Amino acid sequence: MFLTQTVPRQREIIEVLFRHGWDYMRRLLTGGKADEPQLPTPAVLKNILVDLGPVYVKLGQLLSTRPDLLSASYIEELSTLQDEVPPVSWSEVEVLIRQQLKQPLEETFTTINPVPVAAGSIAQTHRATLKDGREVALKVQRPGIDVTVARDIALIQGIADLVARTEFGQSYEIKSIADEFIKALEAELDFTREASYTDELRQNLSVSRWFDPNQIVVAKIYWDLTTQKLLVMEWLDGVPLLAADLNNQNGKTPAVERQEITSLLFRAFFQQLYIDGFFHADPHPGNIFYLKDGRIALIDCGMMGRLDPRTQQILTEMLLAIVDLDARRCAQLTLQLADSEEPVILSRLENDYDRMLRKYYNLNLSQMNFSQIIYELLQVARNNKIRLPSNMGLYAKTLANLEGVARLFN
Incomplete structure (x- = not known):
């Protein structure tokens, strides 16, 4: 049924499933009788998502945040998915930036480094300097990724519809779970949402009775330059926390500074979770930076959680x-x-x-x-x-x- 109505992308998906031997999904997509579903092993599921491409890697990363749905072995394996792809050429990125700016690029920036500091499936980030000398980070959406995401979302909905017809799909409300992930994927394409989250977190952490707010940094957003496809924010000069050189920095021994930073992070996150009810939901080592002045920065507010x-x-x-x-x-x-x-x-x-x-x-x-x-x-x-x-x-x-x-x- 699914196969006879297929388009090239659907054929690609079925070929990947055949290659990795996920029998349940293979039978389901080709109209065969599907028994009680079984997931492939964690490693095989990860390889399937990698082979299906960047949007499915992003889906796997979202799944890795759902230990309420998957066991610890799957969460651990999917957490290793790397959202790294070859960067888009500067000529393509420059066109998109010019389209998003209200003024000519030359009147807005003194310099933009054409080599990105990071490149992912949805966006890549460039370092730039504004006309007034302030350094900023430009998060630029990959040209055409909105079309790719829309195409793959349609396929995810189709697969969810098929699974929803099974007893398993009805018991676990597969349709509503798929809708949650689709909303999360679509939200990744609107950078004004991430900008709003960043501002809210920055404001919340600027006041505290639990820790010194001056020691925690969240980037300032430049709203006059930010759009759905371009996020412009303060450049934070530092390195990922685990790569930090703490040899007697700030007149403290490394052991003392490590203890102080650990305490600071736990206090900052306990405030987010149990007081503010709004928290950075992806504090992996790459999203916690040690800045040159010794402060700690939380970066990438694309995934946030709320608790009433x-x-x-x-x-x-x-x-x-x-x-x-x-x-x-x-x-x-x-x-x-x-x-x-x-x-x-x-x-x-x-x-x-x-x-x-x-x-x-x-x-x-x-x-x-x-x-x-x-x-x-x-x-x-x-x-x-x-x-x-x-x-x-x-x-x-x-x-x-x-x-x-x-x-x-x-």
Whole structure:
């Protein structure tokens, strides 16, 4: 059915699935009888997404933020997907920049480095200097990527429609999950959205009782130059945190500075999660910079999460329940978070949490890996067919990334 109505891109997808031997999806797309679906192994799924191209790599990266949907082995594998592609030639990028500017390029910038500092599937970034001497970063959308994304979104919707006809698709509300990812992909194409997020985070972190706001930097947005396809922001001069040289910088020993930076990051993120309810949802090592003046910068606000006050309260209570190893309370709080209205056997949920938490009985707080425990909580909820809001996946992945950075750095 799917094959007989195919276009070249659909043929490419089917050929990739054939090559990697994902039997379930292969049968589904060619009109055969599809049994209970099984995902390929994490490594094979990653290779399929890489072979399908940049949009599917981006989809895989979005999936890696959803431990509420996938087990830890898939999250770990998909988290290694690199959004790196050959840069678009400067001649093409220059045309797009000129189209987006209200004034001639020569009247806006003194210089633009034609060699990008980074290139991804959606955009590439160039360093430039404004006429008044201020240095800026230009995030420029890849020409034609909007057409590519629209084409692949149509195919994702078609596949979701097919899976939705199966018992599995209905049980896991595949259509609504696909719609969430499609909205996220479409949002990636509107740079004014990322600019708004950046401004909001910058404003939130400019005031705090938990840490010194002067030590955390979020880039300033130049709104008069920013459009849906061009994001112009303050240039932050630094290196990724894990590459920082801390040899007696600022008159402090490396050990002292590492401890101070780790504390600063945790305090800044706890404010985002439990006070502001608006958080940077992708704090991997490449998005946390150590600046030349010793401050810490959070970059790339394309993926952000929100938590309403009720959810913040539940998550705070969940952390306390984990510390107390209280399986009954964990079960009650999980049901309070649940999106779906499917009946749940509470005693089974409590027993599953009790078995999960039992292995932590003899550990003190410093020995407990909280992000791992939250991943396991999500696994138990998934096994009990409890669907949690998508922001729970972002929340868990944010904690995991932050904890991972802290362990590597300090």
